[in-house]
Every structure is written in C-alpha cells, then in structure tokens.
Amino acid sequence: MSQRFDALFTPTRIGNMELRNRLVMSPMTTGYGGADHRPTTRLVRYLEERARGGVGLITLEACVIDVQHREVPRSMHFADDSVVAAHRALTDRVHAQGARIQPQIVHPGPDSLAPQMEGIDSVGPSVIPSYLTGTPSRALDADELPRLAQQFAEAARRVREAGYDGLELHAAHGYMLLGSFLTPWRNRRSDAYAGHSLEGRMRFLLEVLAAIRERAGEDFPITLRVSGHEGVPGGRSIGETQRMAPILVDAGVAAFHVSGGVIDRLTSQVVTGSVYGPGHNLAAARALKQIVDVPVMVVGRIHDPQLAEEILTRGDADLVVMGRPLLADPELPRKLQEQGRKASLRRCISCQNCIDSMETGPMSCAINGRELELDMMPTPSPRRVMVLGGGPAGLEAARIAALRGHRVTLFERNRQLGGALVMASVVHTDNEPLLRFLVDAVRHLPVDVRLGAELDADAVLRLAPEVAIVATGGRLVAPVLPGDDLPHVTSGAQLRGLLTGSLARAEARGLPALHRLGARLLGGPLQAFVGPRTIRATSRLWMPLGQRVVIVGADLAAIELAEFLTTRGRRVTLVGAGDEIAPEIGAKRRGEHMDRLDRLGVSVLTGVACQAITTSTVVLRTGQGRSRAIETDSVILAGEVEPDTGLYETLCDRIPEVHAIGDCTGLGLIRKATEEAARVACAL
Numbered sequence: 058m059s060q061r062f063d064a065l066f067t068p069t070r071i072g073n074m075e076l077r078n079r080l081v082m083s084p085m086t087t088g089y090g091g092a093d094h095r096p097t098t099r100l101v102r103y104l105e106e107r108a109r110g111g112v113g114l115i116t117l118e119a120c121v122i123d124v125q126h127r128e129v130p131r132s133m134h135f136a137d138d139s140v141v142a143a144h145r146a147l148t149d150r151v152h153a154q155g156a157r158i159q160p161q162i163v164h165p166g167p168d169s170l171a172p173q174m175e176g177i178d179s180v181g182p183s184v185i186p187s188y189l190t191g192t193p194s195r196a197l198d199a200d201e202l203p204r205l206a207q208q209f210a211e212a213a214r215r216v217r218e219a220g221y222d223g224l225e226l227h228a229a230h231g232y233m234l235l236g237s238f239l240t241p242w243r244n245r246r247s248d249a250y251a252g253h254s255l256e257g258r259m260r261f262l263l264e265v266l267a268a269i270r271e272r273a274g275e276d277f278p279i280t281l282r283v284s285g286h287e288g289v290p291g292g293r294s295i296g297e298t299q300r301m302a303p304i305l306v307d308a309g310v311a312a313f314h315v316s317g318g319v320i321d322r323l324t325s326q327v328v329t330g331s332v333y334g335p336g337h338n339l340a341a342a343r344a345l346k347q348i349v350d351v352p353v354m355v356v357g358r359i360h361d362p363q364l365a366e367e368i369l370t371r372g373d374a375d376l377v378v379m380g381r382p383l384l385a386d387p388e389l390p391r392k393l394q395e396q397g398r399k400a401s402l403r404r405c406i407s408c409q410n411c412i413d414s415m416e417t418g419p420m421s422c423a424i425n426g427r428e429l430e431l432d433m434m435p436t437p438s439p440r441r442v443m444v445l446g447g448g449p450a451g452l453e454a455a456r457i458a459a460l461r462g463h464r465v466t467l468f469e470r471n472r473q474l475g476g477a478l479v480m481a482s483v484v485h486t487d488n489e490p491l492l493r494f495l496v497d498a499v500r501h502l503p504v505d506v507r508l509g510a511e512l513d514a515d516a517v518l519r520l521a522p523e524v525a526i527v528a529t530g531g532r533l534v535a536p537v538l539p540g541d542d543l544p545h546v547t548s549g550a551q552l553r554g555l556l557t558g559s560l561a562r563a564e565a566r567g568l569p570a571l572h573r574l575g576a577r578l579l580g581g582p583l584q585a586f587v588g589p590r591t592i593r594a595t596s597r598l599w600m601p602l603g604q605r606v607v608i609v610g611a612d613l614a615a616i617e618l619a620e621f622l623t624t625r626g627r628r629v630t631l632v633g634a635g636d637e638i639a640p641e642i643g644a645k646r647r648g649e650h651m652d653r654l655d656r657l658g659v660s661v662l663t664g665v666a667c668q669a670i671t672t673s674t675v676v677l678r679t680g681q682g683r684s685r686a687i688e689t690d691s692v693i694l695a696g697e698v699e700p701d702t703g704l705y706e707t708l709c710d711r712i713p714e715v716h717a718i719g720d721c722t723g724l725g726l727i728r729k730a731t732e733e734a735a736r737v738a739c740a741l
Contacts, residue, residue, distance in 0.1 A: 062362060062393050064369035069376065071114075071352055072278035072311035074222045076157055076376075078113040079369055080390050081314075083356055083380035084161040084225065084282075085411070086118045088419035090131040094124055095143040099430065101150055106427070107383055108154035111390030114376075115151060116225055116280075116314075117160040119233075122205075122212040125177060126169040128233070129415075135162065135212035135219075144219035152220070159223040159280065162212050164205065166234030167194035167243070168320070182238045182252065182261075183245040188320045199248055202261055205234070209265045210272035223278035224269075225314060228262055230284055230327055231292065232320035235262050239283075242292040242319060255297055259304065266308040280354070281305060282314040285341020288326060289319050295344050302349045312352040314378060315342040323645045324412060328381075329357060330649040331407040331487050335364055343373045354378050360405050362393050381405040384422045401497070404490035410728050413643025423728035424491055426453070426735025433739055435462045440741060443468070443522035445512060445704065448476020450719025450730035451528035452495040457738035458526075459502040466522075467504055470511030471559045473587065474499070476530055477720070478727075480553045481614070482589040483596075484621040489589050491727070514707040524714045526737060528730075531720035532701040535694035536609065540670030545603065549614065549695040555601055558587040596625055603690025604628060607675045609667045610695025611638045613726070616650050618695070623657040630660040630687055632667055632677060641724060698724040714741075 066078045089100035104115055120133045127134075134140060144160075151158045165171075167181030172192045179187065180201075181194035197205075209226075216224050227233055231240035238244055238261045244252030251257035269279060286295040302313065317338040318326025329337065335358050342355035356378035359365050365377040382389055386403040393402075403424060410423035422428050439462045444455045447469030455467045473479065474496045482489040499506060517525060535541070535548040553559070606622055608615050611633025619629045631638070631654070638654075638661060639647050654661055664680045674686040698720050705717040718733035719725070725733075 060363065062366050065362065065366050065377070066390075066394050067369075069113075069352065071223060071280065073276055074114075074157055074278045076113040077155060078111070078390065078394075079376045080112050080365070081114045081354055081376050081378045082107055082112045082116060082383050083378045084116040084118045084227075085380045085384065086129055086415065086420065088129065088131055088415055090133045092131065094127075094132060094134050095140050096133065096147045101147050102430075103428070104147065104158070105150045105154060106387045108151045108156035108158075109391075110383070110387040111394060112156055112383060113390075114222075115156055115158040117147075117158060119161045119163045119227060120212075122162060122164050122208040125175045126165050126171045126179065127174065128163065128165040128168065128170070130170065130174065132165075135160070135215045136208075138215060141215050141219045144216075144221070148220035157222040159221050159225055159278075160216055161225040161227050161282070162209065162216065163227045164208070164234040166232070166237050168232050168237075169194075181234065181243070182250060183243065185237060185243050188232060188322060196246070199250065202250070202264065206261070206264045206268040207272075210268035213269040213273035213277070217273050217277055223280060223311070224273075225280040225282055226262075226265070227282050229282045229314075229316045230318060230320045231287060231289075235265065236284075238262065240287060240293050240319070242287060242289055255300060259301060262305070263308050266305070266310065270309045275309065278311040279309055280312040280314050281310045282316060284317050284319065285315045285338060285345060286317055287319050288317060292319060295341050298341070299344055299348055302345050306349050306351055310351065312354060312376075313342075313345055313349070314354045314356065315345055315374075316356050317341055323648050325645075325648070328409070328412055328645075330409060330646065331485070332649060332653055333358055335359065335361060336368065339368065339373055346372070346374060352376055356380070358407075360407075362389070362402070381407075381411060384411060384420075384428075385425050387425075387427070401494070402490070403494050405487075406485075406491050406727065407487045408727060409643060409646040409649070412645050416643065421728070423726070424731050426457070426731055426739075429732060429735055431735055431739040433457065433461065436741065439463050440523040442466070442524045442526065442741065443517065443520060444526045444528060445517070446476065446528035446530060446719070446721075447471070447474040447506070447508075448528060448530055448719060448730070449478045449491070449495060449727060450734045451476070451526070452499055453731045453734035454526045454528060454718060454738045455504050456495065456498045456502060457735055458741060459499075459504045461738065461741070463524075463741055465502075465504045466520075467499065467506050468510045468512050469506070469508050472508045473557075473559075474506070474508070477553075479557050479589060479592075481617070483556065483592045484617040486589070488727075492589070514704060514711070517704075517708060518711055522712060524716070524741060525708055525712050526734075527702075527705040527708070527715065527717045527721055528719045528734070529701065529704060529721050531698035531724060533696045534699050535696035536667065538609075538667060538670055538694070541694060543670060543672060543692075545672075545690060546670055546692045546694065547601065549610070549618075549693060552601070552618075552693055556592050556596065600625055600627075602627060602693075605688060605690045606630070606693065607632060607687055607689040607691070608693045608695055609675070610697070611635065611661070611663065612695065612697070613639045613642055613650075615695040616654065618693070619659050620650075620653055620657060623659055628658070630662065630689070632665055632675070633661075633663045634666050636664055638663065641726060
C-alpha cells in the first residue's frame, strides 16, 4: 500500500539555502577521511550516493578548525587554504545530484586526541577529563579565546570558498569546545565566561558567531546543533535552552538542530539504542520551535518515515534529521517519494555495529553491503546460481545475485523464509523490518523460491548449478549435562523450533505432550503464516515454559531471549561461564543490554559453571569453587552456534564454483551474514 509523504517532500529553506525537501542527513563520523585529513574518493562516493538517493541536506561529519586538535585520528579540517580544492570537488559532486551540503565545524576542546597524537594538551573551559580517553584538558585563559574565535571564522570562510551551502556549529552534548563552554555540567569557570550563569556560558559561542558572520558573510547560513535538555545532574534544562535560543537567533543562528543528552564513553544519549523511544528529542524541539521563528530540526531515532511525516504535519519541527536510516538505505528519500512504500526500505536495526566498527577502523553498516565498495553493477555473463538456505545470508545473496542479472533458485527446508532471523525478530523487534525487506525483495525479484525443500549433495548435483552458495546456517549445540533429558529442560534449538513451527517431528519426540501439540499446530502448512508478530501474540497466550526460568548461556541470543521472557511474565536467571555477557557484540550494545537486563529484573550470573539439572533446581559452581542451587520451573540450554560445513565440503570438488556464507562457517551475527553474502554475490 502506497503512502503519501507530502510534508516531508515540501521544499523549504534555511536562511538563503533552498532545500528540495525537509529531510536532513546528520553528521555521522565515518573514518573515511584520508591520512592527509581531506575528503577521499570513498567519502565522496558515500555522500554522492546519499545525494542521489534524494536527501535534501547533507551534513558532513565533524571537521576541525585546528589540525593538531582532532576528534578522531582522521578528522578532516579547515585549518588552512590547502584543503579548499579537495572540498570543492566534494561539493560539486553532491550539488550535481540536487542536494545541498554543509560541514559540521568543531574544535574538539577537552575531547581532542591532541595529547595522544600530538603530545600537547587538550583545552577546555575548565580542567575536564576527555569522555573517550579520560585525559584532563588544560583550562583556557580568557586571552586565548579571541584567537580560537578567529580560527572558527577562517574555517567558515574556507567552507564558503569550497562551495558549501552553509555550516553547522556543534554545541550539543556538553562536549567539544563550544558544547563544554555552554553547559554548567563541564564549565566551572568563574570569570566572564563563567559556567554558573547563562550569560557567561553563552559568551564564547556568541563571540564565535560574530567572528564567523564578519568573515564568511552575514548571509551564510549557520545551523547550531544543541542539546535541548542535557538530562544529567548539573546539566542544562530545556528552560535554559529556550532562554538561549532567541539570543542566538539575534546573533546569526539560521536554524537549530535539536539533539539531547550529554556525551559518555558509549555515546549512550547521542547515538541511542532501541531502549529509547522513537523521536525522543521531539519535546525539546517543539519547545524551541514555540519561541523562535527560524527552522528547527529534530534528530533521535526517527527511523519510521511515517513518524517523520507526522512530526512535520503537526508542526512539531520544520526538518527531520536522520543518520543511521540513511546509512542503512541511502535511497530512502527517493523510494518514499517515487513509490510511497515503506516496505521497500532497508530499515536500520539499531544493532550499533556502526558505532562499534569505529573502535577498530572506518564505520560500516551491518545490513548495507554497499559500504563495502563492491561492484553491484549488472553482470555481462548471467549464471545459474543455487542458494541453499533462506536465512539472512541466503536471502541477501539471492537478492544481490538476482539484481545483478543471475538466474537464481533458492531452496529453504522450512515453509517460511528468514531462518534464524525469524526468532531474532521475535525477541528484538527492530530486526523485523530487515526480515520483511529481505523476504519482500526476493519475492519481487526473478528468484525461484522453493520452500519445504531440503537438498542433500546428490540432489544438488542432479540440478547441476554453475554456482552453489551454501547458507544453511550453523549447528546450535547445547551443553551436555546431568539431567538435560528431564521434561522441563529445553534446548535453544528446540524452543526456537517450537515457537516458529520449524521443529522437526524427530526433534519433538520426548517433549511433553502439550509441546508436541504446539509444534504440530504451528508447523506443517501453517508454518508459512507464522511470522514474528504471530509468535509474539501467541506467546502471550501459550509458552512452553514455567514461571521461573534459568537460561544456561549468555550470548546475544540468550540475552535477548531473557529480555523477551520477562515481558511474558517470567522470572529469569541468566547463567554464563564467561566473564562477560554477549562477547560477540561491541561494548556499546553490550552496555545497553546490561542496563535493560537490570531494569527488567533479570538475575545475571557470570563466571559460573552449570554442573547439573534436577527436577526443581539448577546446580552451579562459582568461580570460588562453591556449589549453589537455583530453584526453577524450566531450564533452557541456549547452546552455541558451531560451524556446519559438511554440505559445502561435499560439493567443493563436484560443482564448478561453491561458496559457504553465514553461520554455517561460524557465528557472526547479521553483519557477517550480509557482508559475506554481498562479497560472494558481487564476485559472481
């Protein structure tokens, strides 16, 4: 069903900058800048693709005014005239696609990497530890501030000369130089720039704005990114932000980009996880819009285009800012405008891979293989491609191979597509749009999908494909323990099979009669209609588990299952032998799950071994060698995913070209599945 997004695609303007629509791309750090701190070919292609996708305004990631004070190792800069030509090449490419572009201009201040990379002090309004490294900054003297204001001004002049349509100043989240001056949370000065008064905290920002207007021109649009409500003790309230806003407009701010919260090591309030509601900065944006006449932008988990349309229609904001949604699907605006269909979008799943990836290198998206810089152009030599397995890896391989023009047949042993992604979508609802995207894409492409078809090596050979892609998934192996055959004990694989209707008859033998009945009802021909929403609804009425549940295992799947079961009224204890939960994910997402488990009342025991299961307890041994028994009504042996490459190895010498992707080569989550699928499909 098509939808209308009239408000989203109404032209607008920021100062004298005309925009074709009201969708803005936020300034996401990518790490794509060069070692010379200038735009690279990769960065230009990345931004050009978003411009071609139809976004109205692109905000380039933070660029510094002083190359010695960088936010990340490869921060781009506007510190001297030598960078202008390289940036002009970037703006020309973006403008050719009809979009406008502005850079975010910053001085990292106390959050600079200068101590680590240049051997000099970072600077701030006060002695402030960096949110990232903990290194304290040096407090700036008042007579140093005019020179810094002029550095901002000269950077702005270069921005304009490079062909940018405006610029954004970053004064949000209580970090970097402007933001740390603007918040009482970090500004502990007692002079004219004092943190205890609103006038003092604003003074340096006002001086910077005046210097920029004088050097770059009063008609050059300046957007200010600001936290509406800082949300920490000692932080700035929305009331103070409202009092600041008219003063800043008079000083030359042409638009406000409203975010929220303050910075921390895991950017918890800046790049927010799924525990935050959609549009969580909307109240602050609306509060500012009520008192200023310049455009107000809002950011913060606006992943649903329908929500964006409603925000604009209600007049809560003038523009909507999206970051991760445009990383996941650069064609999002064009798809909405031309098709009016949300179903064709590749929606962000809030997996935090984009943030975690920057710990070790450039940013990457777990579900968008286009950022791998692969050749996805149509093939000049179509081939017969057989994909074995309809999970995320198999679906993505089939999708890309078909888009490139290959003749694709996909075989899936179950009567529904999705594989492990079905259950992952049950327990983590942000995964469900990805499941729908992959299934819908394959169904609308010339892919011959054959459900209920599990092929062995001989059957594959009889069909004689030119290429076989094995995506049959890993083997979920549960630990062997005394008492694991008791009727109240279920393996993770059995539970997934019960709820999704994919439990084989042989696997159901030995289960309680009620469980076998549930497996029969949800399996068979009905399985094709058993989707995540059906399972979630059914699980409120029937779950093959008692009230007290012990989950043995603490990987991501076990954690998300524990969270899901607590919302179904179960009291859950999570038992892991390792020192931390979910070692396969990054620190940011792991921290969010730890907070959520705590709020939900899940008991988490790490560094303990499960010794045995009795009719009413699970017997554990702690790291100190002590034995403990936990009372329980049901036990789930979550198990671990192990490689299962038997079919691949059998086919290797008998078919011209064979590939193994996804969990059949070992656990790797969505990122591994989609990345391996994209690499293989693009190499055919």
